[in-house]
Amino acid sequence: MGYLIRRIIALIPVMFVVATVVFFLVHLIPGDPASVLLGPNATPSEVMKVRTQMGLDKPIHVQFVIWLSRIIHGDLGNSMFLGRSVTQAVFERLEPTLVLVVLSSIVAILIGIPAGVFAAVRPNRWLDKTLMFFAILGVSIPTFWLGLNFIEFFSVLLRWLPAAGYAPLSSGIWGSLRYMILPVSSLGFNQSALIARICRSSMLEVMQQDYIRTARAKGLMEPWVVLKHALRNVMIPTVTVIGTTFAVLIGGAVVTEIVFNIPGIGLLIINSVLRRDYPVIQGCVLFISAAYVVINLFVDISYVYIDPRVKY
Amino acid sequence: MKRKILLLAAFLMLGFLLSLSNRAVSEAADPKFGGTLRIAMEAEPPTVDGHWTTATIVSVISHHYLEPLFTFNNKYNIIPMLAESYKIGEGGKVYTIKLRQGVPFHNGKEMTSADVVASITRWGKIATVGKRLFSQVESFKALDKYTVEFRMKGPSGIVLPSLANVNQIPGIYPKEIVDEAGDGQVKQFIGTGPFKFVERIPDRHIKFVRFDKYAARKEAQSGFGGKKIPYLDELFFIPVPDVTTRIAGTQSGDFQVGNRLAPDAYKRLKEDPKLDPVIVKAGDYIVGVFNKKTGLFTNKKLRQAALAALDMEAIMKGAMGQEEFYGLSNSVIAMRESIWWTDVGKEQYNQKNKEKAKQLLKEAGYKGEPIRWMCSMAYEWMYKSSLVAKQQLEDVGFKVDLQVLDWATVVQRRNDPTFYDIFVTGMIFFGDPTQVLTVSCDWPGWTCVPTIDALMNKLAQETTFEKRYEIWKEVQKIYWDEVPVLQFGDYYLLRVKQKNVKGIFNMIEPFFWNAWIEK
Numbered sequence: 001m002g003y004l005i006r007r008i009i010a011l012i013p014v015m016f017v018v019a020t021v022v023f024f025l026v027h028l029i030p031g032d033p034a035s036v037l038l039g040p041n042a043t044p045s046e047v048m049k050v051r052t053q054m055g056l057d058k059p060i061h062v063q064f065v066i067w068l069s070r071i072i073h074g075d076l077g078n079s080m081f082l083g084r085s086v087t088q089a090v091f092e093r094l095e096p097t098l099v100l101v102v103l104s105s106i107v108a109i110l111i112g113i114p115a116g117v118f119a120a121v122r123p124n125r126w127l128d129k130t131l132m133f134f135a136i137l138g139v140s141i142p143t144f145w146l147g148l149n150f151i152e153f154f155s156v157l158l159r160w161l162p163a164a165g166y167a168p169l170s171s172g173i174w175g176s177l178r179y180m181i182l183p184v185s186s187l188g189f190n191q192s193a194l195i196a197r198i199c200r201s202s203m204l205e206v207m208q209q210d211y212i213r214t215a216r217a218k219g220l221m222e223p224w225v226v227l228k229h230a231l232r233n234v235m236i237p238t239v240t241v242i243g244t245t246f247a248v249l250i251g252g253a254v255v256t257e258i259v260f261n262i263p264g265i266g267l268l269i270i271n272s273v274l275r276r277d278y279p280v281i282q283g284c285v286l287f288i289s290a291a292y293v294v295i296n297l298f299v300d301i302s303y304v305y306i307d308p309r310v311k312y
Numbered sequence: 313m314k315r316k317i318l319l320l321a322a323f324l325m326l327g328f329l330l331s332l333s334n335r336a337v338s339e340a341a342d343p344k345f346g347g348t349l350r351i352a353m354e355a356e357p358p359t360v361d362g363h364w365t366t367a368t369i370v371s372v373i374s375h376h377y378l379e380p381l382f383t384f385n386n387k388y389n390i391i392p393m394l395a396e397s398y399k400i401g402e403g404g405k406v407y408t409i410k411l412r413q414g415v416p417f418h419n420g421k422e423m424t425s426a427d428v429v430a431s432i433t434r435w436g437k438i439a440t441v442g443k444r445l446f447s448q449v450e451s452f453k454a455l456d457k458y459t460v461e462f463r464m465k466g467p468s469g470i471v472l473p474s475l476a477n478v479n480q481i482p483g484i485y486p487k488e489i490v491d492e493a494g495d496g497q498v499k500q501f502i503g504t505g506p507f508k509f510v511e512r513i514p515d516r517h518i519k520f521v522r523f524d525k526y527a528a529r530k531e532a533q534s535g536f537g538g539k540k541i542p543y544l545d546e547l548f549f550i551p552v553p554d555v556t557t558r559i560a561g562t563q564s565g566d567f568q569v570g571n572r573l574a575p576d577a578y579k580r581l582k583e584d585p586k587l588d589p590v591i592v593k594a595g596d597y598i599v600g601v602f603n604k605k606t607g608l609f610t611n612k613k614l615r616q617a618a619l620a621a622l623d624m625e626a627i628m629k630g631a632m633g634q635e636e637f638y639g640l641s642n643s644v645i646a647m648r649e650s651i652w653w654t655d656v657g658k659e660q661y662n663q664k665n666k667e668k669a670k671q672l673l674k675e676a677g678y679k680g681e682p683i684r685w686m687c688s689m690a691y692e693w694m695y696k697s698s699l700v701a702k703q704q705l706e707d708v709g710f711k712v713d714l715q716v717l718d719w720a721t722v723v724q725r726r727n728d729p730t731f732y733d734i735f736v737t738g739m740i741f742f743g744d745p746t747q748v749l750t751v752s753c754d755w756p757g758w759t760c761v762p763t764i765d766a767l768m769n770k771l772a773q774e775t776t777f778e779k780r781y782e783i784w785k786e787v788q789k790i791y792w793d794e795v796p797v798l799q800f801g802d803y804y805l806l807r808v809k810q811k812n813v814k815g816i817f818n819m820i821e822p823f824f825w826n827a828w829i830e831k
Contacts (some may be wrong), residue, residue: 029719029721030517031721032723033720035723037359038364038366039366040740041440041480042366043440043750045754081513083514093515142722148556151557155566156564163557164557166516259554261550261553263516264801270514274720278796305571
């Protein structure tokens, strides 16, 4: 419990540093939200007027203090383009991103761990080589390329699944899942490859350990040796990879979200950067940083359950 | 006997087939109510407030719920929309506009002069065209419930073209919505248009439904005006920024319309039996705008040298790829159907005269200073046209520093003359010469030429078309001599729709009030 409290308190300086860096980074890059908002025909004087309305004419340190004092009160501000608060904008995007990331992580785990285990049990045999061929393929193929090919084949040619978009879970599970099958498959395949490779290399190492030899010597059946003694020891690096991947994907499934037009956090960030919607960029980055830290915390806590030797 | 029976059977069969085909023809011809249209748009609009921005995408979307007093027909002449009629008095100083009666807003309230005064006054404070109009207005007020009056400081020819402006639509909102907005954007999107705004979920969709009580005009549809019928139950404008996804989504049937697609996709779309690709000549053209406030191109000879060097055919081919997607024209108002189209000054366009360019460079005293050329990859044609033009300019002795930036940076930096010598952008349809940006002294690039300014003022005050057209031709002549911009050529847009979607009218942008779906 003490560990948990310490970790949560440690979150505060991390978030402060992130907030400061993000604020100055987005304000220092060139580009102007007022010019984007007013469109190509606006005159410089019209742009200046809207910049003043947006508070962008104030010195940057003044803008920073205003923004920081708002954040301390839990207010991330309002989007300059979306007609809603940053918090609302982020939470609207959370569902598509979470559905995408959770489902693709499940797919990745279901493919990656068994593939890693089977490959490691009989190293350098045909099964290992075949599985690792696919794993290298999965790591090498860009997600967008795979996604576009899935769209071409399953949506354009066969017309089985929608090419783009998202249906919220509230509109029905199957309706929502239909939109997710292709993006989840392309993202999941990519992630599974990484998990499979990590799982295999850890497994190979574990299989050389004395306790595995002991387990075999006392007459345990091989599947039992693998599942009970080896797999559990492989889980620490594997869970770390899964956790990190999950955290990265929360804000980083950008390419998949663009290709399949899924209105998630990644698409929100990209669009906000392109139109210089400062409050939204800042809000998203803060949110993702918090998510990253929290997920890592969960990963650390999970070690205790996976490996009884770990204590905090 | 057997032959007679066969003959009779053949006649009967023929009759049956004819009746079937007649029915098929009448079914194809008769529009039907119902259905949902999902339109894949190129971006998320920055707002849905039609007054607020000059962004074209906002104009497309807001035209479905918001209507102006005047608009353009298919010959690009001005016709009344929410106005019933108008009268010009005192030699062009007073415009009295009668409004249509019994036109309801989506909130059930009838549109009256109070709403018109509130909306147009707000638009006059916000919109680029509105501000120019109101700089000439002495007073604008309601005379009675259905009549408004513009009293101008002098004779004016820009009242009607400004009120028909397509790009930053002078649409009519209910007065209370305008009052509620204050200095900001409107919070409720209520108008008199054929479709009612339902919701905007950013990056997901903007949804409209049919406005059952829509008060349509009696005249046949023409251009943006005439009789509008909302056949469709629902309209979804879906932002799909990735062009490949817009194409694939229309091919897969997820979208019924795909807007602004890459010309490369034309052949593939043409081969798809379910789709109708359309090339739209919307009056758009590519320009490299000179910074005439500071720096190298304050020197007119240097601008003329650049113009003399360029081979516009090569630039446009490089920019658009296929011949179907560009045209060569020197008209500053590029829409061929427009009453303002003219080829005055054509001898200066597409000269591809390297010797002349070199001579002018020498006369200008150019010493190889790098030219800062800003462009963006946001639109491929901006970048590709820049690449070809750079090469051609370097061939005659210019030194070009091509700066490829994102669009948000370009639109910021072009407002500051210290950042650039040329920036590349697109010009869109202008309903009236007074709206042309590249002859304006207050738009980036700063075309401040006293002779042009004097003629533009005269043009704004003149009320008869013939005289205005002569003045405009004079302006265009000076434009090609002064070279405020490098006008490369017209570019066309690619749009695609499912074959069973009918009645979409493809002018500058796609509009869906008379569109319907064949079952």
